[in-house]
Amino acid sequence: xxxxxxxxxxxxxxxxxxxxxxxxxxxxxxxxxxxxxxxxxxxxxxxxxxxxxxxxxxxxxxxxxxxxxxxxxxxxxxxxxxxxxxxxxxxxxxxxxxxxxxxxxxxxxxxxxxxxxxxxxxxxxxxxxxxxxxxxxxxxxxxxxxxxxxxxxxxxxxxxxxxxxxxxxxxxxxxxxxxxxxxxxxxxxxxxxxxxxxxxxxxxxxxxxxxxxxxxxxxxxxxxxxxxxxxxxxxxxxxxxxxxxxxxxxxxxxxxxxxxxxxxxxxxxxxxxxxxxxxxxxxxxxxxxxxxxxxxxxxxxxxxxxxx
Amino acid sequence: xxxxxxxxxxxxxxxxxxxxxxxxxxxxxxxxxxxxxxxxxxxxxxxxxxxxxxxxxxxxxxxxxxxxxxxxxxxxxxxxxxxxxxxxxxxxxxxxxxxxxxxxxxxxxxxxxxxxxxxxxxxxxxxxxxxxxxxxxxxxxxxxxxxxxxxxxxxxxxxxxxxxxxxxxxxxxxxxxxxxxxxxxxxxxxxxxxxxxxxxxxxxxxxxxxxxxxxxxxxxxxxxxxxxxxxxx
Numbered sequence: 036x037x038x039x040x041x042x043x044x045x046x047x048x049x050x051x052x053x054x055x056x057x058x059x060x061x062x063x064x065x066x067x068x069x070x071x072x073x074x075x076x077x078x079x080x081x082x083x084x085x086x087x088x089x090x091x092x093x094x095x096x097x098x099x100x101x102x103x104x105x106x107x108x109x110x111x112x113x114x115x116x117x118x119x120x121x122x123x124x125x126x127x128x129x130x131x132x133x134x135x136x137x138x139x140x141x142x143x144x145x146x147x148x149x150x151x152x153x154x155x156x157x158x159x160x161x162x163x164x165x166x167x168x169x170x171x172x173x174x175x176x177x178x179x180x181x182x183x184x185x186x187x188x189x190x191x192x193x194x195x196x197x198x199x200x201x202x203x204x205x206x207x208x209x210x211x212x213x214x215x216x217x218x219x220x221x222x223x224x225x226x227x228x229x230x231x232x233x234x235x236x237x238x239x240x241x242x243x244x245x246x247x248x249x250x251x252x253x254x255x256x257x258x259x260x261x262x263x264x265x266x267x268x269x270x271x272x273x274x275x276x277x278x279x280x281x282x283x284x285x286x287x288x289x290x291x292x293x294x295x296x297x298x299x300x301x302x303x304x305x306x307x308x309x310x311x312x313x314x315x316x317x318x319x320x321x322x323x324x325x326x327x328x329x330x331x332x333x334x335x336x337x338x339x340x341x342x343x
Numbered sequence: 344x345x346x347x348x349x350x351x352x353x354x355x356x357x358x359x360x361x362x363x364x365x366x367x368x369x370x371x372x373x374x375x376x377x378x379x380x381x382x383x384x385x386x387x388x389x390x391x392x393x394x395x396x397x398x399x400x401x402x403x404x405x406x407x408x409x410x411x412x413x414x415x416x417x418x419x420x421x422x423x424x425x426x427x428x429x430x431x432x433x434x435x436x437x438x439x440x441x442x443x444x445x446x447x448x449x450x451x452x453x454x455x456x457x458x459x460x461x462x463x464x465x466x467x468x469x470x471x472x473x474x475x476x477x478x479x480x481x482x483x484x485x486x487x488x489x490x491x492x493x494x495x496x497x498x499x500x501x502x503x504x505x506x507x508x509x510x511x512x513x514x515x516x517x518x519x520x521x522x523x524x525x526x527x528x529x530x531x532x533x534x535x536x537x538x539x540x541x542x543x544x545x546x547x548x549x550x551x552x553x554x555x556x557x558x559x560x561x562x563x564x565x566x567x568x569x570x571x572x573x574x575x576x
Contacts, residue, residue: 282519282522283522286481286522286523290481290482290530290533293482293484294482294483294484294530294533294534294537295482295483295484295485295486295533295534295537295538296484296485296486297484297485297486298485298486298487298488299439299450299452299465299485299486299487300450300465300487300488300489301441301448301449301450301465301467302448302467303448303467303468303469303471304441304443304448
């Protein structure tokens with residue numbers, strides 16, 4: 036037991052101290068400024084406490100399975116963005132032997148407010164029958180008005196959502212997503228089946244559709260706004276790095292788990308048994324939904340090869 | 344004895360002619376039929392059939408003409424629908440359901456690419472040769488026994504890709520897609536390490552990216568890893 040404690044203390048010294056040093060250097064160079072209410076030391080302490088309870092999917096402690104580099108990097112990503120896991124601004128998640136810090140949408144909002152000085156970030160859901168009007172100016176949505184009748188509110192009739200970021204000077208940035216775009220975003224989640232088109236009954240995205248819609252559109256608005264309105268800086272680098280690191284770790288784990296597994300084999304068959312497969316009876320039968328999907332796919336995929 | 348000839352191998356078009364001396368086949372028809380004819384000195388009448396992995400144009404551009412010229416084209420139902428071809432020359436096949444073409448026994452298997460129903464192929468013949476064809480897949484789910492010929496994609500290397508992104512030559516969003524749609528040098532190596540290569544005579548690295556690959560280096564590294572003859576068409 037005491038040995039475990041010692042080991043933990045060693046890991047802590049190795050990682051937390053290294054990160055703290057780095058952050059200090061950033062601060063001294065003026066690369067990063069924290070709001071007065073944010074203490075990197077406190078955030079790191081609370082992250083370290085959180086980390087001790089984090090496990091991988093086999094219930095092994097994260098601090099045992101994850102590389103020290105990935106632990107240090109995820110802590111650094113968190114601190115540079117001025118986030119704190121105790122405020123639910125992000126989570127630590129283990130993929131294979133990599134620890135990642137993934138911002139929650141509260142975290143994304145916090146970074147956006149801090150970096151851009153935005154006053155408020157809000158989102159609203161659009162239901163069938165709502166009146167929505169807007170203009171496009173310089174490729175941006177302006178003068179968006181939205182009239183809603185109380186009777187329209189029904190989660191089964193959501194047709195879109197929008198988010199509004201209001202800046203110090205009253206300037207407004209808006210982002211709009213249709214239900215199709217929202218579903219496309221949701222479909223990137225791992226639990227979303229390959230050919231699934233809608234939320235599964237009883238899933239979070241089904242039960243809390245309004246909240247999920249707001250969350251997705253806020254996320255998109257903040258990310259686009261941050262990336263378009265600011266010169267590259269340290270916070271932004273780490274803002275984008277957290278997403279990439281998480282995605283790459285996920286991919287790595289997927290490949291580790293699925294690749295080069297089961298052996299499949301065939302033996303040579305005598306040629307005279309050559310079968311001419313019969314004309315299939317299950318040719319496309321004009322199923323409309325399928326056809327619409329195919330059309331979309333065809334549009335997107337057969338126009339040209341992925342020109343890498 | 345299998346003979347392989349690459350007629351085209353890039354994101355502009357893929358087409359490979361293979362024969363065991365008895366039944367010539369085409370793997371992919373990603374170039375115009377006329378070009379296929381030209382590259383084979385107009386000796387296309389013997390081609391028994393064509394196997395198609397998926398619906399991207401660089402793998403199927405020649406399919407409609409192949410069909411018109413009376414060649415059977417084997418592909419998944421999803422691929423046929425996405426290309427928009429039908430008729431008795433389109434032979435629908437399913438993952439893990441073996442079929443026979445001439446002297447070849449062929450086992451299709453699912454691969455990992457962002458399209459309708461992509462397949463890879465394992466081909467066996469009476470001489471005991473076994474050829475694996477896998478392209479446009481970011482990893483291979485399976486392992487294989489007694490392979491003699493490996494034809495697999497080796498699209499990019501992560502370090503070259505990262506350098507290109509850092510230099511602004513490749514947009515970041517492309518990386519995201521690439522990682523989940525094409526076979527990297529690093530993952531090809533893991534695949535080769537996981538398989539028994541004792542009987543392997545030739546390894547063909549296919550479909551190298553124009554920007555994110557290095558032909559010489561890929562060849563050298565795979566040769567050093569496997570000690571086999573490596574070809575990069």
